[in-house]
Amino acid sequence: MTEFLQHLANGLSVGTIYALIALGYTMVYGVLKLINFAHGDVYMVGAFAGYYLGQVLGTEKEPSFVKAAFITMGAMVICGALGFAIERFAYRPLRHRARLTALITAIGVSFLLEYGFQLPPFVRSPIEFPPGPSPRFFPQLLELGEPFELFGATVPRIDVLGFAVAVVLMLGLQWIVYRTRFGTAMRAASFDPQVAGLMGIPVNRIISGTFVLGSALAAAAGIINASSRPKIEPLFGLISGLKAFVAAVLGGIGSVPGAMAGGMVLGLTEEYVAGYTSSQYRDAIAFTVLILVLLVRPEGLFGKGQVEKV
Amino acid sequence: MGRARAFLRSVAPFLVGAPILALLQRVIPPGWQPVAVNAGVDVVLAVSLNVVNGFTGQFSLGHAGFMAVGGYTAAKITLALAGVKIAFLPEIVSDQLVFALALSAGMGMAAIAGFLVGMPSLRLRGDYLAIVTLGFGEIIRSIIENMKFLGQATGLSGLPAHTNFAWVGISAIATIVMARRLAVSTEGRALFAIREDEVAAEAMGVDTTGYKVRAFVISAAYAGLAGGLLVHAILLVTPKMFTFIRSIEVVVMVVLGGLGSVTGSVLAAVALRFALEGFREFQQYRMVVYALLLVVLMLLRPQGIFGTREIWDLAPFRRLPRPRPLAPAPGGASPTEVRDDAGTGRRA
Numbered sequence: 001m002t003e004f005l006q007h008l009a010n011g012l013s014v015g016t017i018y019a020l021i022a023l024g025y026t027m028v029y030g031v032l033k034l035i036n037f038a039h040g041d042v043y044m045v046g047a048f049a050g051y052y053l054g055q056v057l058g059t060e061k062e063p064s065f066v067k068a069a070f071i072t073m074g075a076m077v078i079c080g081a082l083g084f085a086i087e088r089f090a091y092r093p094l095r096h097r098a099r100l101t102a103l104i105t106a107i108g109v110s111f112l113l114e115y116g117f118q119l120p121p122f123v124r125s126p127i128e129f130p131p132g133p134s135p136r137f138f139p140q141l142l143e144l145g146e147p148f149e150l151f152g153a154t155v156p157r158i159d160v161l162g163f164a165v166a167v168v169l170m171l172g173l174q175w176i177v178y179r180t181r182f183g184t185a186m187r188a189a190s191f192d193p194q195v196a197g198l199m200g201i202p203v204n205r206i207i208s209g210t211f212v213l214g215s216a217l218a219a220a221a222g223i224i225n226a227s228s229r230p231k232i233e234p235l236f237g238l239i240s241g242l243k244a245f246v247a248a249v250l251g252g253i254g255s256v257p258g259a260m261a262g263g264m265v266l267g268l269t270e271e272y273v274a275g276y277t278s279s280q281y282r283d284a285i286a287f288t289v290l291i292l293v294l295l296v297r298p299e300g301l302f303g304k305g306q307v308e309k310v
Numbered sequence: 311m312g313r314a315r316a317f318l319r320s321v322a323p324f325l326v327g328a329p330i331l332a333l334l335q336r337v338i339p340p341g342w343q344p345v346a347v348n349a350g351v352d353v354v355l356a357v358s359l360n361v362v363n364g365f366t367g368q369f370s371l372g373h374a375g376f377m378a379v380g381g382y383t384a385a386k387i388t389l390a391l392a393g394v395k396i397a398f399l400p401e402i403v404s405d406q407l408v409f410a411l412a413l414s415a416g417m418g419m420a421a422i423a424g425f426l427v428g429m430p431s432l433r434l435r436g437d438y439l440a441i442v443t444l445g446f447g448e449i450i451r452s453i454i455e456n457m458k459f460l461g462q463a464t465g466l467s468g469l470p471a472h473t474n475f476a477w478v479g480i481s482a483i484a485t486i487v488m489a490r491r492l493a494v495s496t497e498g499r500a501l502f503a504i505r506e507d508e509v510a511a512e513a514m515g516v517d518t519t520g521y522k523v524r525a526f527v528i529s530a531a532y533a534g535l536a537g538g539l540l541v542h543a544i545l546l547v548t549p550k551m552f553t554f555i556r557s558i559e560v561v562v563m564v565v566l567g568g569l570g571s572v573t574g575s576v577l578a579a580v581a582l583r584f585a586l587e588g589f590r591e592f593q594q595y596r597m598v599v600y601a602l603l604l605v606v607l608m609l610l611r612p613q614g615i616f617g618t619r620e621i622w623d624l625a626p627f628r629r630l631p632r633p634r635p636l637a638p639a640p641g642g643a644s645p646t647e648v649r650d651d652a653g654t655g656r657r658a
Contacts, residue, residue, distance in 0.1 A: 108604030
């Protein structure tokens, strides 16, 4: 029972991360029908942005709540800008080409971020940038004290806080998508970009906004993940990104609630399967799930099936 | 007549190639020989991937997985038969026969893996297919990493050094001949039809799934061959050699040379391998340059350097004797250039 609860806690902690990243994939796929391969790396950049902001602010010595909030916000802004730039300079010029062109570009952008961050630092002060290939350790943002004990399972307090922040962000996103003008325009653009354009919706601006929103969520995910698992390196976004993509497909790509549910389900599945069998197969589990989903129910849990018209 | 001609077309490249290979072996300084061997392996990889990504227009990101299957199979066989000597034959001949057997077995196993992966995943299109093949590549690696019998993460070492210039050269020529012969055959045209428009091809009676699976199996088999050659050149096989990054390297070669252009793939593979070796001091910048190359290429020339054309379709080579085109040469339109008329419209 204790083991079961421990896996539940760990699974939820990982699942929220996947869910937050998956939201970015699903929103971009919704409006552009593009798998934004570079999204996992935006998540990585988010964690590094937090790391550098922490260095500049000196959180190492005296962590405080205000600083933590500032770091999270700052990382979200930086990644939002990065997402905007990626869309503007890499994807927009290819908007009307075949989708494979955009996919190859996305892979290129992803590799550019991963390997660009692995270069030896050429900026030394005030921060060492790029960070280089060796792992860095994310500073402790808050001092929260002893972990909770729940029926024998230990739950670090930072995980609880991270979970709460993630839930708040997801509710916020839900509000933006379903209750604001921007959200309505986004859903319209996702439904049919051409008609949305004819109806006077500035589709380009909406697409940029979607990238900014998704990237900011990925940055938040990066911070939350790094505060509970502090080892960060330039390549760690790749696998998490791919898994989050699996989560998005599992939930039904293009569906916002689907991405949240898919992330949770994937996090829990991974934790339970790896926990009760062999943790060696952890990375293969997500891909197995993906293949099963695509074979059995390609539209995902929440997606609607589509008929191809010629 | 037709049959004799076809036979000649398959055999002539080897006859022409053999002296060129012998010459190359003498000309290339010994320090660069291993690089040349690597370049040859890359040619096999890039040309075979071109059959799926270029000819058929499907986007596979799992080439390294098939390489791993071929490499491990061949390694296991040469290790098991290391001391075995076939009766009546001198040791050298016997060793080469064992190696040939190992390579063929590697190709066979990789082809089986290609079939197993291709059957379910080729129902998917475009980007989904890309991710699923990537997933399969990682799953294959993950399975190998967990098999005691295959040495887990440390892999297998102490392989006999069978791969040499001749083996790699002949394999590369064989792959190129396969690709060119395929391109001018009925099957090849079916593949091109699938690339241009899958729905239309199906309406014209092309068994799209069947052809896609066949292309996938052929491509996987040659990736297995490349794997077998590679592991016997560096005398070691570990799961780390076959990561997703390796697949991307091959994709860069194919995309750079032009999706659908065999000579483009060959040139891109050789050029990239030698360039990488030449700029060894800048090792850490290599992947950054790859990435930039991909992005810039897609922005400026999405069809790759050669597009779907071969080198003899280009103006300076027009006067040379060349294979008679069976159909009017395509105008260099590539699958990545086809405009999705629905804008960003829905297409599942």
